[in-house]
Amino acid sequence: MGRPLFRLSVWVALAALSLPIDDAQAQGRLSPNKKKEGESADYALRRAQAFHDLYAGSEEKSEVANAKRTFSARTIGQPAAIGRPLPIYYPSVNRDAKLNALTAGAPAVRFPGSTFRTMTPGAPPQPGIVWRNLGPTNTAGRVSSLAVDPHDPKTIYRGTAGGGLWRSRDGGVTWTPLTDSLGNLSIGAVALAPKSKPEDPQVIYMGTGEGVVAIDGIDGIGFLRSPDGGETWDLPVSVSATKFFAINVHPAKSMEVLVATSGGIQKSTDGGKTWATKLANVYGTDLARLPGAPQTVLATVWDVATANQTGRGFIYRSTDGGDSWTKVAGAGLGIFDAEAGRMALAVSISKPGVAYVLAASAQGDSKDCRQDPVDQTGVYRSEDGGQTWSFRSNPITGSCDADGHDSILGGQGWYATAITVSPTDPNVLVAGGLDVWRSADGGGSWTKQSRWHEEKTSPTYSHADIHAFAWAGNRLLIGDDGGVGTSSDVARSFSRLDKGITTKQYYSLGISPTDRDLLIGGAQDNGTDIRIGASAEFLEVIGGDGFAVAVNAKDPKVLYGSVYNSRIFRSTDGGKKFSEISPKYSRGERRPFITPLTMDPNNSSVLYTGSHLLWKTADGGTTWSKTSETDLADAFGGNGYLTKVAVASLNSQFLLASASNGTVKLSKDGGASWTLQTGLPGSYTTHVEFDPKSLDVFYATYTASSPGGLVYKTIDGGKSFTRVDRGLPRVPVHVLRVDPKDQRILYVGTDVGLYRSTDGGAQWDRYVKDLPAVSIWDIAILSDRSAMRLASHGRGFFEIKLP
Template identity: 30%
Template sequence: MAISTEEVAQSKNISVAQVQSLCRSRGTTNETLAALPEAAVRRALLRLDFPDLPTARGLFRVKQERSDDGNVRPHGLGEAYVQVESLLSREAPSMTAGVPTGLNGRTRRAGPAPTAGMQLSDWVWLGPGNIGGRTRGIVLDPADPDSIWAVSAGGGVWHTEDGGAQWAPVDDFLENLSCGCIAVDPSDASTMYVGTGEAFHNIDAIRGNGIFRTTDAVAWAPITATQTPDFQFVSRIAVSRDGTVVLAATSTGLFRSADPARATWTRVLGHPLGDVRFDPLDSDKAVAGALGAGAAWFSRDGGLTWDLATGGPWSGRVELAYAAKDPDIVYASVQMSTGQIWRSQDGGASYTRRKTLTPDGLPSDYLGGQGWYDNAIWAGDPTDADLVVVGGIDLYRSTDGGDHLAEISTWWEPTSVHADQHAIVAHPSYDGVTNRTVFFGNDGGVFRADDLATVGTEPEPPFVNGWTELVNDYGVTQFYAGAGHSGSGKIIGGAQDNGSLVFDPALGTQDWREFFGGDGGWCASDPTDPDVFYGEYVFLNIHRNTDGATTEDTQGDRYISGQFFNFATRDWAWKQVPFRIPDAKNENALFIAPFVLDPNDENRILAGGLSLWRTDNAKQPNTPVDGPAWRAIKPGAGALISAIAVARGNSDVVWVGHENGMVFRTANGTAATPAWARVGATGPSALEPRRFCTGITVHPTDPDTAYVTFGGYERGNLWVTTDAGAAWTDLATALPRAPIRALAVHPRRTDLLYCGTEVGLFASEDAGASWSPTNEGPTNCSVDDLFWMDEVLVCVTHGRGMFQIDLSTIP
């Protein structure tokens, strides 16, 4: 029986308007909201204040890639990887600053251990082995369906030979690990293509560098002709049935290649495209969908020429699917405001709208408010052209050609399917009768439904029956930052769309747990109390955990930046000054905004928005009316704060970096009103970059020595001063021209430096005068953070989870 909006509002003690907003934003139904647990209701209400997180996430990442002129250098990423290859080829196998470097690992495949052929000799992969990451594409070997490939947004191409029981990366030294799609040649399953970069406006991982190909399902190589700006964001690849023609949909148009070497690519459509498909039975026919312009095209000559399809008017991204039973039927999932299904009866030449209703006859908002980000459609049943599956935040099944949609997954239930759907692929033996197995790729990894007809058919939410998670060391989690407690060994990390996570060494890599939902950000661990951790939601919303990160925030009372859930009004509210950070309330902060725990005083936190905020009682009990008190100790400088560092042993020395490259220092940071001076702006040895300051690291024993890192595909992304900022030296002359995101100084051997870049980790034994590329562990993945647990270095990646290496035995 249908549940009315008024009934949901009454049962959850929220307003009708809130129910309507939740349904629209989450792409869900009244029935699902009625089953929503109380804690999930509060989290969902909070997200209403941040309606377009994927866009904000993408803009944040782009800021870190821009050069001084505000643009991202077109060939920057590809050139950086070429530089890495050159450095590796010139260096003999060795150990540099305690980590393996040089060419030795070039032929190895580093990754989660232990896996056959994958054992790491020095680095230890920490996981998460049970929490995946954004997966944009999946293909299966028709001759061996247990052999599956998946591509991740930040962690490259992964392969399993046992149906998902164990995964491993195919090659950690691919020139690009940001993958947007994968396609298999229907005429030869050993030939596959991977498109790099994500064209769906959420460029929060790394830019692409063309298309990669394998012809033996083992060795991958770039297609040189695609390593151009036209192929920075490849959203979909289609291969004709006979394998002769390849079509690539990119952010700059549709490209076609018909020569076996794929040496020639011709632009055949000049519109940004998100999808392209060949007719599964006829290689002369193909369809393509717009990336954001609300249009579709069709071809009748193998993709040589294209005509605009009729139908609409449409808006936004258009995803397409041929019906396997009758390819004259083509379905379109059109972004619009919250999603519409359209159907063509003439092979994609014209479309008519389907009803797109819930089983109760109400409009189905199946894409929610982010169909540009997660939008997938499938009609691959060879026995039923009316069976359609669509995915937005959740998955929906239609048995009448898109007129009515029933939810079959539930985003808030851990035993269902993770939110944000990107790929739907049938088992090669799917026949609609004896085999109805389908695979799904989403922001949580890879999932399987063994019977598409019965999965998620419970009478009411949550829909969990029939779903199987296939993460199992599919280690592609995208972390932004991390922290750990040396005594307990626990590590926490803030992850893209997977919340704030905790690793307990007693539980292992397969048991990472979420202790705060949403997007995770910067982290801190109280060195004096193993039970106290700090994490962050977006825009400087700092939260505190006091039970060793063993439980989630179920009452909405763990924010110490000022937010709290008002049970009287059933909505989120803000405390009065001084018990809030005004920049957090007003979103005057970066999407992932920096905060640090003073290494000399566990009661002091510094947090950066437009101003720099400080609390000196971080452990103050938190209530709806008080808690830690905040005050601004550095006024705004016209650009958001992007990096903060406090000198170990001297809390008065504080360094602050901004998104426009400005760096400030104070020598009385504990004063009520510290005096700040901009450093490096002028002089013969000035700090040159005028781009995003990604990090500041203060020397462990000398507060006048600091290392500053910058974004952009440029030289000069690492600088050092030894005189409190009066003079600066460029340490990046031997490093690739890529964003540098983190730097760590060995606590005891301070001449040993470790540098995290967009293209992997580098080590130096001479205080940065020379650098060596590492050959295992993080390899070519973006390294976003580095931190110490005593003399164990933990490497936090944006696409491969976390790694650690024990450097305590260095003489």
């Protein structure tokens, strides 16, 4: 199947975030030199949990703990402490406050869409004035939604997880960003309003906030409208929902819109200015109108919006355009599996009345297989417009053994579920989750058509994790974790449409003082990438989710990358070959999903990583040892894991370690002993940083769910801390760097862009405002201070010349 190297029990994987990892399972070796490696379903679920730790406040964490217990109580044979926690709404984030922060100082309600035309690789750098995008332009990041102009199938709109909305007018050969000037670049759904004449301006409806529950999906600022094809945008006055799964526009009434959101099914009759909730206390996951009968609408909903969530999915039907709804099918009703979960919808254009549903499992594992879960309960069909349904099939092959299962959704129907019907044949279906599958008999039988683990040049390769389908005439478009794929033969073969677009989601970057062109970074579900020369193209060198990276300061051919579970890889030939060099962790260690890795700024042979314990190598990774047996995540209830490690440039014996539960500790003897830092919030600490010119000055940063501030500073070696976040929007801060020339100048990367302080943190302002409001996860300043580079989670890498 191509996945065994990544297999880990979902239940054990979840437990690993708060319980020790079973080393016998978790230490299976992945093959880093095969670019085909990708992310399996179990790790996608671990990623969701890791980001829950990152973003959830104490109230939500209590709800998740209750959800775990409730879910486990009805999960046969699973330990009560490690059931699958289901997605929840995060009330600790004030949605309208976030909207106000992002639009503060706006001269008008209408914003220009794409004023930043310089945001493309190759733009000439101008010191302190213009950001230059460094790519990659040959690969892309996650796509959540697709839309095609019905009058011109070459005009395609791509909504991305963190890089905004893009448009192509030549069938996907070239792309233009439409939303770089907006305050949020997380797109959940996009739809086009009908036009009276093809030459009329195109009205675009867009829901910000990606419709996923993986939590690295950034919450949005509501529903936006463009009256002119994306040139300008009307901003909302309030946030109707923070996650959008689908938008459906009445074919004859361009102002009548239905949306499926984290706030339920909502309706607007004035183009999105005002909304009425028609189905509440659920997540709406899909919408479909019956062709020729636009007042008849089908909706799928997911019971994950309340503390008593079940994870079950249901189908509702409306005959009055969405004003009232009747539950017609779903979990435990009629022929539907009692544990049917999240659902995706599709209706036939060529035969009105025919509709299909692809259903995941509320349990997350319909086969009770810890080794290789199957999050799928089947495909269902209606021939009377959704009034009645019949079971068609549940395509699952293999067994719960060394070979594992093969199914449409794999173990992650909760994350990636999509289905569509051929526009010319009501019996030809295409479905996607982990791979693309095809049926020619109305869902009765299925054939797997794509293989995510194949080489990218193979005609059967399509990137894993499929979120959206759209038809451009008879050509199928596929939105997935790697961008957009396409098929001209109804899913028999595939190619990519990811050239010239920069939407990769990076967690980290590494640079070299001796090779200015070198750039390496770890990306979401797209491995670890290395820049090819001075170009905007990158080469993927390690698969799966790429996290922290490092570059030997004296020898740029020595590179380091990482994947989940604090697994470390090294190359000594400039990235041609990587070998795993991970420490030999003990079975009981709590290893993080987002791997920390820090190189000593004074000695490139010394690196740190860890679990709840700190591991050190003094020989570039050949051997590792623990600095001590001190639990670095034992405060605030314990059971945390390392998030970041900092080494002081003035004295390498000074170390800082931060943890997921808010623990921050300081060592002055290279990690042999540690002192807990008090006076800081007890919540996920995203970053710690030493001042390069004073051992007494250091910083800690936090997410928006912190009960206190976002940035804290000490000037007395940790005896006391001061909150220094005035001017920052109430969104997560992921990283902080101190200017090497002037320690009064600080930079922080947030979920909505880069901010700078010129007075040691007393006041913050957005830095060089032509940078899109994209999530920034890492910052690197070249040693000669000639330039600063950013790793963004949605728009690749950026560079600016420092004044």
